[in-house]
Amino acid sequence: MEPLHLNWSEMARSLSSPILDVLDSFERSRHDLRESTMRGYLAGIWRFAVFTGSQNGLEVPRSRKDARPILMTITPAALTLENANRYIDSLVRRKRKTTAHHDGRALAIFSEWCVEARIFPADPLAGFKVPKQPNNRRRPFQDEDVPLIRKAARDSDMGERDETIVVVAIACGLRKDELRNLQYPEDVDLPGRVLYVRDRAAKTDASIRRVVMDDEIVAMLDEYIDEWRPSRQPGALFLNNHGDGLTYGGFASIFRRLKRKLPREMDFKLHRARNTAITNWLRNGNDLHTTMKLAGHKSPKVTERYAGEFTDDELRKLVRPSFTAIYGKRSA
Structure with a gap:
């Protein structure tokens, strides 16, 4: 039938x-x-x-x-x-x-x-008020946390792959699904040092954002591709041990395993890697608008929520005095 x-x-x-x-x-x-x-x-x-x-x-x-x-x-x-x-x-x-x-x-x-869908003739939740999003500042990882996270990622049967995934997340600020959906070679330009992060549900080029990689990230991805994707055939960038693209559950299991290995007080969550990338872009001197574009946010207010606090030395590097540069020094 x-x-x-x-x-x-x-x-x-x-x-x-x-x-x-x-x-x-x-x-x-x-x-x-x-x-x-x-x-x-x-x-x-x-x-x-x-x-x-x-x-x-x-x-x-x-x-x-x-x-x-x-x-x-x-x-x-x-x-x-x-x-x-x-x-x-x-x-x-x-x-x-x-x-x-x-x-x-x-x-x-x-x-x-x-x-x-004509299940209800009228909205049963008419007048329902969605609670506001708490305006909590998200915490990036501390600088001393990152080496511990990398070491914990390496300490597995798939250590090279897992460390590469974690480092790309921390350096490039990708969400879990964005990591999982990266395609090789379409989204990975190693000579140009650019990752193309695509909204797979959208159909326009406006849904693609570019994230620049530093030399260490390029080298790690190059080594991973040589080891895990020697044929260099098109497909998912990150693979499981059977050579298939990692599923959502596969990615989740990697991060659950990492969380078990790390100190409880670190409060490891993958999304904090994104907070860390955004904070580091700002620490390195990028302005808020550029950082917003790198992160794929639509509003600078969202980007500000992700950024951590800065030390006085970091603020001095970020905030470049402009009065003298614009108006010149006081005349004698």
Whole structure:
């Protein structure tokens, strides 16, 4: 028998459909979103569904793998203003304000989509206020942390590859998905010392940003390519031990392994590598606008949030007195 092919609006069905099926329709229909963005939305809606189920006496699953029964029980009818506010309030009380912001946004986007899919006749979250993003300054790694991170990365069966990935992240400020999606040779210009970082969901050249590499990064990538990609065939830059491109889970396992090896007080998170790159670009004398472009930010305010604090010596290098240069010295 031929399989039945349904479009996403047919798959979404109704208020009585399990939310797991509705989320599948949501994911299929919103192919305009970045993979990482969609993954964040799905995780936020999953957490909301689990919370709502637990409020109604359902057993809280220990992991996402165990969540299928609860996601087959909860339906879109649970998406009410009361439930959404109760869930967000619970996050705020536990001081998880960043999660409250991201999950609140995910619920708002999902609610609007449910109206488009004719699951709801009107937005069930009309009037819902997404909490503001906490204005916390992100912390880069300390200078003395970086050698420890590199050593921990080298201390594995795939040490050369893992160290290269970590150093590229710290030096070039790439996000996890940007690292994973780097293609060879399309995105790697070793003679020109440039990495091309592409938004794979976009279709214009404006979605490509260029990051300049220093000599050590070029040398590390050259050695990695010689060892791991001797055929130099086009494809994913970073490979697993079977010669296939690393999956999202493969990348995540590398960083989990690193975190276990490093001191707990270091609080190793890959995204702090991005903070470190942005801070170092500024420390090295790049202006805020240039750093914003290198980081792929749309606003300098975001870039400022990522940057760490500077010492007095670093500030003296960064802030170049301009009054005399523009107006000249005082006449005698």
